[in-house]
Amino acid sequence: xxxxxQSPQNLTAQEGEFITINCSYSVGISALHWLQQHPxxxxxxxxxxxxxxxxxxxxxxxxxIQEKHSSLHITxxxxxxxxxxxxxxxxxxxxxxxxxxxxLTIIP
Amino acid sequence: EPEVTQTPSHQVTxxxxxxxxxxxxxxxxxxxYWYRQILGQKVEFLVSFYNNEISEKSEIFDxxxxxxxxxxxxxxxxxxxxxxxxxxxxxxxxxxxxxxxxQYFGPGTRLTVT
Numbered sequence: 001x002x003x004x005x006q007s008p009q010n011l012t013a014q015e016g017e018f019i020t021i022n023c024s025y026s027v028g029i030s031a032l033h034w035l036q037q038h039p040x041x042x043x044x045x046x047x048x049x050x051x052x053x054x055x056x057x058x059x060x061x062x063x064x065i066q067e068k069h070s071s072l073h074i075t076x077x078x079x080x081x082x083x084x085x086x087x088x089x090x091x092x093x094x095x096x097x098x099x100x101x102x103x104l105t106i107i108p
Numbered sequence: 109e110p111e112v113t114q115t116p117s118h119q120v121t122x123x124x125x126x127x128x129x130x131x132x133x134x135x136x137x138x139x140x141y142w143y144r145q146i147l148g149q150k151v152e153f154l155v156s157f158y159n160n161e162i163s164e165k166s167e168i169f170d171x172x173x174x175x176x177x178x179x180x181x182x183x184x185x186x187x188x189x190x191x192x193x194x195x196x197x198x199x200x201x202x203x204x205x206x207x208x209x210x211q212y213f214g215p216g217t218r219l220t221v222t
Contacts, residue, residue: 033211041197043151043213086151094141094156094164094206101150 002027002091006099014107019074020022021102023087026068030090034061034072037084046072046085079106110134111124112214114200121190129185129217140183141201141211142175144168151199157183158206164218190221 003026013019023032034046047054047061054061056105058077063070074081084101091097113132121127133140142154150210153206174186183202187194197218201211 035213041145041218042215043199045210045212048210074173088151092140092159095153095166096143096211098151 002029002089002097004087004089004097004099006085006087006102008102009100010103010105012105012107013077015078017077017106019077019081019104019106021072021085021087021104023072023099024068025087025089025097027091028065028068030092032063032070032098033088033090034070035086035088037086039083041044043086074104077106079108083104111206112200112212114149114198114214114217116217117215118218118220120222123192123221124189124219126182127187127190127219129200129219131183131185131214132181133183133202134212135181137202137204137212139163139203139206140175140177140209141203142150142185143199143213144196145199145216146196148191154185154198158210163206187219190219192221195219195221 005024007022013105031050033048034092049063058075082105084103086101087099088096115130121154140157145151153166156163172188176184197216199216200214203209203211
């Protein structure tokens with residue numbers, strides 16, 4: 001059973017700050033997903049990673065397979081980035097195991 | 109941009125009743141999923157579906173649950189006899205392939221069992 005831990009649980013930052021959210025997992029995986037859950041509940045997939053680094057706009061996701069660790073970075077953070085960011089891992093077949101999420105609040 | 113849709117957005121039902129949650133995945137996607145999120149808790153995998161059959165299911169997905177793709181566009185989750193603890197947000201998702209692609213989530217159906 002894969003355990004997925006995220007840190008921090010809550011993060012408040014000023015607009016413009018560089019944000020880092022961390023995800024660690026206990027068992028080897030085939031892929032890691034970063035998701036964004038808006039206050040209304042909707043979920044948006046941000047990245048799917050199996051190695052290295054991906055970038056989309058102000059978002060960057062990295063993964064270190066040996067360390068069983070991934071980070072999600074947000075550059076030049078904006079109040080509209082306020083959401084819950086969720087890490088989920090795929091260890092075998094189809095099942096995704098989710099972390100508890102990091103609640104990010106960006107203050108103007 | 110294509111999107112996954114779900115109906116209804118909110119369903120209230122009495123304990124013991126059957127409910128069917130409906131999803132329309134993105135049209136060229138081949139893999140379909142149901143997840144649930146109990147209020148204040150993390151998202152949990154229920155089931156994945158490919159080629160008209162279940163490819164994987166979690167321990168939550170017991171005999172009270174079933175999934176179907178009745179007509180080539182809809183993907184449904186049925187709960188036969190609802191319990192209070194089935195109250196949750198249910199998300200449908202779809203993807204082009206299994207391991208190598210993003211999953212696209214619907215907006216969710218909030219199920220309230222009274």
